[in-house]
Amino acid sequence: MASRTRRPGAATGAPDGSRRRRLPMRLLLPLLVLVALMAMLMLRGYVHSEILADHRIQPEASTDKVPEKILDGGPVIDTRGGRTTTLKVPDHRMVLTFDDGPDPTWTPKVLDVLKKHHAHAVFFVTGTMTSRYPDLVKRMVDEGHEVGLHTFDHPDLSYQSQKRIDWELSQTQLAITGAAGIRTSLFRPPYSSFADAMDNKSWPVTEYIGTRGYITVVNNTDSEDWRKPGVAQIVRNATPKGGKGAVVLMHDSGGDRHQTVQALDRFLPDMQAKGYEFDNLTEALDAPSAATPVTGVDLWKGKAWIFLVQASDNIAAVLVVCLAGIGFLVITRFGLMFLLSGIHVRRVRRRGFSWGAPVTEPVSVLVPAYNEAKCIESTVRSLMQSDHPIEVVVIDDGSSDGTARIVEELALPGVRVVRQLNAGKPAALNRGVANARYDLVVMMDGDTVFEPSTVRELVQPFGDRRVGAVAGNAKVGNKDTLIGAWQHIEYVMGFNLDRRMYDVLQCMPTIPGAVGAFRRTALERVGGMSDDTLAEDTDITMAIHRDGWRVVYAENARAWTEAPESVQQLWSQRYRWSYGTMQAIWKHRGALFDRGPSGRFGRVGLPLVSLFMVLAPLLAPLIDVFLIYGLVFGPTEKTIVAWFGVLAIQAACAMYSFVLDRERLTPLISLPLQQILYRQLMYVVLLQSWITALTGGRLRWQKLRRMGGVSAPPNVPVQGRKVAERRPVG
Missing domain, CATH: 3.20.20.370 (Glycoside hydrolase/deacetylase)
Structure with missing residues (x-):
């Protein structure tokens, strides 16, 4: 999910200082929940004699001072x-x-x-x-x-x-x-x-x-x-x-x-x-x-104490059940990943495998762009290296930084610019589909670059007439920072390994906005891209499933995207993803009771997405909470062994996913730190999404600030990089 453009009417002129002032308020309620849970666990340890107790009896002393x-x-x-x-x-x-x-x-x-x-x-x-x-x-x-x-x-x-x-x-x-x-x-x-x-x-x-x-x-x-x-x-x-x-x-x-x-x-x-x-x-x-x-205040203090102690025991009991639940979910998910991703790899890599007749027909590549001046040249030029016939349609969604003029002045063959007033990414994509010349449509983000073979690999599954959409292999291009490295691990292990699993189960939940392809017929039958949710890519994918189409994963269709480089930007992106996914699940809840392909997706896909993408990340930090509890209150050795056992399972899964994706294992050095810090951030983001959903709040689209850190696919020469630097920002 990589939606970047903002919704119509979203506030755009707020200074950076006001955003910094709003961030603590955004964090306040989830952090209070975390603090409250930790406080109740501390209270439980306190009243269970697991700290402060001193059971030593010292040697006897003399008695000359005793009357x-x-x-x-x-x-x-x-x-x-x-x-x-x-x-x-x-x-x-x-x-x-x-x-x-x-x-x-x-x-x-x-x-x-x-x-x-x-x-x-x-x-x-x-x-x-x-x-x-x-x-x-x-x-x-x-x-x-x-x-x-x-x-x-x-x-x-x-x-x-x-x-x-x-x-x-x-x-x-x-x-x-x-x-x-x-x-x-x-x-x-x-x-x-x-x-x-x-x-x-x-x-x-x-x-x-x-x-x-x-x-x-x-x-x-x-x-x-x-x-x-x-x-x-x-x-x-x-x-x-x-x-x-x-x-x-x-x-x-x-x-x-x-x-x-x-x-x-x-x-x-x-x-x-x-x-x-x-x-x-x-x-x-x-x-x-x-x-x-x-009587009076002292009595109520005592009653309050008893109430809190009883509550801490009850909460601890619930958390233990939740911990068992997350343990089951983690093991189940990893087990499914190992089994089903292996099946997927053996299937698509076996000698002679093909989706059908080779797809050689031209493809329309849609690039929705809103204020992508720092990235758009690299994006478009990477498409010019494609070894598959394409047309490129850049839909400028009311940019104010000269994005459209940068593309027009490149004067690249087969590249068109369509301008519109700012209306949001779903509207921009629908406008692009309307202006596309070909039946197969590839969608990408304005900050993403393709390898020469990406489009060709991405459209080959359409040789199977049952396929309505294809998910590509999105990779982090700016992984030279710690946050980038953590996201790289997440993309390879969490997203791509998941997609192999969901492909085998025929319930792929999301075509990534950075690299995905659609059959125009499938898009038209479900009404095109919708702005009902903040995760239009998840929404459209679920709709295509419900219409009876297959959605598959093309592992060799690699795209390099710019991941957020600051905690605030990462927070904004993942908050929207989490909330948008919850919206999409709720929107398509009727699939649970449908028949045919829609019912199959509803009874297989929706529960798996809800468990693995919504519930499991919400409960995952309990592993770390009980690590702290065990270190403070005991049993310390068993707690450490259990935590490292979970980490070992995750490390094994991560190594397996990196090997499948033919990635170097070096970034996995930061995996333990990622599990300690990054997981907590994702937890707070998801918790805030739950709170927003339960309180009926509305989340605005937020444009991520681009640094232009992904300039071209590895080993692909790109000419004329100075054009964007010479452009006046309009």
Whole structure:
């Protein structure tokens, strides 16, 4: 697709500065979508304990700075308001505590057992798990249990700064507020055990925790269920001696806890039979509740946090499905490319292959031109080298730079100029068809040059009377820049390999504007070129398919075109291509329900074009998004291997396409960088096209600024190149 001229009425006088001011606004919405998706993935990694966690336990420190009454005291340590006191649970009263939850599998089972035996407990929850499973925390509170903080992502606070400690407390409290609508004053540090294990590293943390309004709760009876020693041993470990009260440590998360659940179901009735009561901590101590209801702004902050976390999980799940989808599409497309392009090559390159009787009749070559002064001489002179009889009709579409006069002053035989007021490329092409003398019509762009054999190769498929249109082999002529090299890879790998595939499937979606040929009869039967879409070449190709004609690919009909040399120009071109393709698909959607050739194209061609040209490019950047996610959050090695695996598949496909097109492999050195940067640009372009389509926006035609970088086909001498330089621009 290479439409260059503008639509009637399009703004033409805007200065470069205004265009530069509009570009950021054009980028804003797609970039916001990208940023939002990345932010939600970052949030998911954040609440899944995949960053910031520090599970190391450092060597024990001395205890000379820890007060003796703490070392010899109970498991409840209160350092609020400068106090240094401890509390013990009264005899025959027991406080069951569960760490590291809530867990979606084991916490409900623990709660069911507690409810079954009319027992209460204290759950020391992490912020990450609370954020992910807020309903379980709400159930804890609703069923009369207490909850306490166990930090956000379980670091050893003895080796963290006060700023980090504050962050751990506030984030966990925010999650609990959002889940259950309360604040809690209970806190248990990770990796804590008995009070007499307090040392010079952990004691300052306990003191600081008190200044933040929290009571530190350790334990004096460890079930050691984390070791999975067996149900009987867990029960023995959890049983206090001599009827004394106890704070018992258990876990409802962090792994398989079926032994904990079974032990709890045996432990509770046994101890209740011995006169034990299982209470919350504050109930056991006859103290005010540790939970305080939260209202107002703080409550809504908590709810907003939970909402965002849940949304991030849902979005991540959707993105994973989309990633699987793009993986399937990429593999399917590459598989089809390898298989069908191989079939195409074997068919058209076999000895004795011909489309039919050789086509020797003269051909009309139409060159629509709008302000192509820098390129038009090279374009026309390249046609003069043609080894097939042609007439050249240059349709000047209201140019203001003297394009028509340049062609007229060349005074080349067989070259005519037709002038018209600016009406757009479709109108210019229709005008050219009306002025063409011959039945076979070749169409090219004003910035394109042909090889001597291009026209001959392009029209040979018309030896088959079923062929209504032929796609040529468009190549990037200005590939000496990085952007040009990337487009060269795209043209060879993406466009030409695709055309071989679509040729075999008989559903070629686009005759490139840079090099294509049509049977005049086919054009007339479908009403000529239409301006209903911004991709008139895709539109006319689909219309010809629906009329029952074959559309084929002529690999040796090479044309050299000037690709955009700046990101802004590339953006403008691809935005129009993407949006125009979507318009053409929508315009011809009725083919899905047609019979005959139209129905075949509708049920084969339209789905493939929609999947491979619209949906797949939109989802392709997910590969890179998950690369970043995997590098940050892990598993890093598997992520890198997977990404390079995808790149290897693409590289293999690219090498295959370059070999088929007899191109040097050197440009493929930039393929990894192209996949990282160029793909993102194409994604944003396509995303903006979707937004434009869904919001009912209209896209104006935009004329690309030509640099005249493609002067002639390789190895083809062209004379008189100074003519354009001598021409005054009119």
